[in-house]
Amino acid sequence: MTTPDDTPTPAPEGSGAVAPTAAAPAAAPATTRPALEASLETLARALLQDRRAERRWRIFFRLAWLGVVLAVLWLLMSDRNRHTAPSGPHTALVELRGEIAADTEASAELMLSGLRSAFEDVGARAVVLRINSPGGSPVQSGIINDEIRRLKALHKKKVYAVVEEVCASGAYYVAVAADEIYVDKASIVGSIGVLMDGFGFTGLMDKLGVERRLLTAGENKGMLDPFTAQDPKQRAYAQAMIDQVHQQFIRVVREGRGARLKETPDTFSGLFWNGEEAVALGLADKLGNLDYVAREVIQAEEVIDYTPHDNVAEKLAKRFGAAIGEGAMRAAGGLVRLH
Numbered sequence: 001m002t003t004p005d006d007t008p009t010p011a012p013e014g015s016g017a018v019a020p021t022a023a024a025p026a027a028a029p030a031t032t033r034p035a036l037e038a039s040l041e042t043l044a045r046a047l048l049q050d051r052r053a054e055r056r057w058r059i060f061f062r063l064a065w066l067g068v069v070l071a072v073l074w075l076l077m078s079d080r081n082r083h084t085a086p087s088g089p090h091t092a093l094v095e096l097r098g099e100i101a102a103d104t105e106a107s108a109e110l111m112l113s114g115l116r117s118a119f120e121d122v123g124a125r126a127v128v129l130r131i132n133s134p135g136g137s138p139v140q141s142g143i144i145n146d147e148i149r150r151l152k153a154l155h156k157k158k159v160y161a162v163v164e165e166v167c168a169s170g171a172y173y174v175a176v177a178a179d180e181i182y183v184d185k186a187s188i189v190g191s192i193g194v195l196m197d198g199f200g201f202t203g204l205m206d207k208l209g210v211e212r213r214l215l216t217a218g219e220n221k222g223m224l225d226p227f228t229a230q231d232p233k234q235r236a237y238a239q240a241m242i243d244q245v246h247q248q249f250i251r252v253v254r255e256g257r258g259a260r261l262k263e264t265p266d267t268f269s270g271l272f273w274n275g276e277e278a279v280a281l282g283l284a285d286k287l288g289n290l291d292y293v294a295r296e297v298i299q300a301e302e303v304i305d306y307t308p309h310d311n312v313a314e315k316l317a318k319r320f321g322a323a324i325g326e327g328a329m330r331a332a333g334g335l336v337r338l339h
Helices: 033-078 108-120 138-153 170-175 202-208 232-261 274-280 292-296 311-333
Strands: 090-097 124-134 158-168 180-183 188-190 195-197 272-275 304-306 335-337
Touching: 090 108, 090 292, 090 335, 108 124, 108 138, 124 170, 124 292, 138 170, 138 232, 158 170, 158 292, 170 232, 180 274, 188 274, 195 232, 272 274, 292 304
Parallel strands: 090 124, 090 304, 124 158, 158 180, 158 188
Antiparallel strands: 188 272, 195 335
């Protein structure tokens, strides 16, 4: 029995009964702990896989950059001259293509390298300079012309210029160093003249209300500045300078062509002619292409190319530098060209 206040009555000794106690808290289900451990294991595995993937990508990108560096180094170290070793008597070819300027593949530096290799090869019976160029720098053209004449005298070998589409201005300056000039009947030949170009913005500045503030030490330091009105004295000086370069050009043409040149009032006026007319005027000798000259004139049909080429890395570096330099010179109106 229980007392009115419901307090349990102790069981008599020896009765074997157990007195009731306060209820114990409920135990966690047996499945909870394994499920938690499984989740933690799955999370740890996922993190480990992410770390491994990240490490693999990091290694991949490092190897890719290493490959790029090695490729650039290989390009920088690669040989410019890639001509095939000749097997016997042959015609040596050097190409002059594009604008003749310090940072192009028609620069004096590259052209001289190819010409020297061609002349020095004992198997080369003669050298063909194949030209497709509108001209360019009078300095670069003059250097190439001088070196061709020097190499001809040194090695006792003939040089033949073969014109494709264009041989104008500075390119013709180079061509007249050859013993003979061959052209196609539709080639463009000539343009024996000099130019200096630029821009003037003074009228536009007046309309916009812009004032030019130029400080110089030396009265002619701002000469040909595109934002300042032309000074007649300075203009006359620049004209005299390009006239002198023009006379140098004329002298080189006369020396190179000699009695073959049939001068007219237009010969040195900057005009140009097709190949057929150029032959008639004595600016060129005959119609013919590279194969014809190698086979019929030099009589060595095997043609070996000695043209040096900038590798990709050098070309990009030079183009970038040349674009900045030429842009500045053009803006100042101080770039003299044979075009």
